[in-house]
Amino acid sequence: MSIAQPYLLFLGDVTDPLAAKTARGIHQWRPEICLGQLRLTGDTVSLGLTDMTLQEAQAQGAKTLVIGTANPGGVIPDSWQSTIMAAAEMGFEIASGMHQRLSKFSPLADMQQQGLTKLHDVRHFDGVLNVGNGKPRQGKRLLTVGTDCSVGKMFSALAIEKSLKESGTSAQFKATGQTGILIEGSGISIDAVVADFISGAVEAISPDFADHDWDIIEGQGSLFNPSFAGVSLGLLHGAQADALVLCHEVGRPHIRNLPHAQLPSIEQTIEANLQAARLTNPDAKLVGICLNTSAISIEEAETLCQEWTTLYQVPVTDPVRFGVQHITDHLRHSL
């Protein structure tokens, strides 16, 4: 899956800023590939990008219309269809992170068959994979793991990639979820592959390499989430990570969406992830902890990061508040 760049970000007619989270993520991490935004109404949320018609965007070189908004039920509403169809007719590729597949619209599927457009349903995966084999691969890999879902694994991976690049270490972000794939323009939604191929999919995303220093692999779920732990374990084995960064949200009361399920302790999470990671990389080590500290004050967060740095003997930070340079410095010096 490789999505042509640059993008025109389609915001439809959504008025809830949260619904434009994906588009905002793309713009935040890859401003250079976002030519402009297309909004259907004056009320639609804005990312502050230049408003463009399809024609204007194409004239400036846009290659893909990215549906960068979520919608209740993951369904593409009728009011968006004519714009999407017009884009496909003009030769734009269309990329979507919605549950409902673009290819379910037979006119779009027909246009793809005629070679007019390419459809990227990044939440799905239809390609052919091999099962994983765990054989050592060339290149260094970092994987973000977590105490739960939605604790900042994608954000931390992107922040680490950026920080490494800024200090001259070459790194590539490897996406395993729909937003990450739209940001990077490639990757596989690891939770959408057939269960037998989880680790194989990660081996495909991050094969042998010698042309850069690090692959920074986006983690998913948690070994302690009873819904999704299988995905996390396969991802851990497939990633064959040299370095793990643990992500955690301070103050989260229980596993997301499951009030009966306790969060694991930091110690437990480190121990379980290192133990599992060592099946395919005996040298796997923890190199940092990224906290989402939005529930506490910045002063409390600073104190917590200092205390935990001493406690866990690795750099501890909130990537949003304090950046990740301590982690990438540590990474460069220790691996």
Add this chain to the structure above:
Amino acid sequence: MSIAQPYLLFLGDVTDPLAAKTARGIHQWRPEICLGQLRLTGDTVSLGLTDMTLQEAQAQGAKTLVIGTANPGGVIPDSWQSTIMAAAEMGFEIASGMHQRLSKFSPLADMQQQGLTKLHDVRHFDGVLNVGNGKPRQGKRLLTVGTDCSVGKMFSALAIEKSLKESGTSAQFKATGQTGILIEGSGISIDAVVADFISGAVEAISPDFADHDWDIIEGQGSLFNPSFAGVSLGLLHGAQADALVLCHEVGRPHIRNLPHAQLPSIEQTIEANLQAARLTNPDAKLVGICLNTSAISIEEAETLCQEWTTLYQVPVTDPVRFGVQHITDHLRHSL
């Protein structure tokens, strides 16, 4: 997925006894649902069942033609197609554990659409599932786990189900792989579901129950197999097992198909499985060990089972050589 019984077992024209392993398994564990066999040539392997034409089998009440043989590449050969088509036309359901889907044959798919037949591609799963939630469910559950793939997890589960039933404890086998599904007539190939739904699929296979004593759930893979561990972990969480039975092949040199991958120790396997199982069932315990001792003499096997019974403080047996009664006795008295 529920397959109508009794079966006519289709053996095609295979001459390699190993290729008829699935049919033999069905006949071994469920002789009462096997009305007869259909062989295309005199050379075809025989299970010792009555040879029947489709007409004879239907006259005696057969409901499903089961393709009980493996074929290189998992493809249904041309020489079988006319028989399968004739069966579908006569109203047989068709069940297959092949990789290639029956529904790929458009004449068969058409007959299904017309309501003439039902096609069961047990190696695939197209149904709708919920993600797992790990909430405690009613009923007692036993899961077979292993040091690797193909170490006897299905065999052990079926032997335990049978032994429990023979001594008056009501038990139901819950199938998670294609042969198990054909034997039981229901189940889900857990490695064929989308990765997000592994534990949810097991919760669907073994929901709340109060009408019998035990669900005996067929395990898959191993937490230490770098290809498939994600499946095993999701299965462990979804099964919410009260009791684990560990399966192991004595003398296996390395993880199956992966000469570079070491087998875990018995201690490691027990520890890792109990730890993971306790996420969704804090009371999970090991209740027995089933060994495949075919690599050593029966005397050596007896000695080994005795030694390990002392060492691991649970009954240790080879289910083929010595049965599983020690395990089911222990189970009845301790849980």
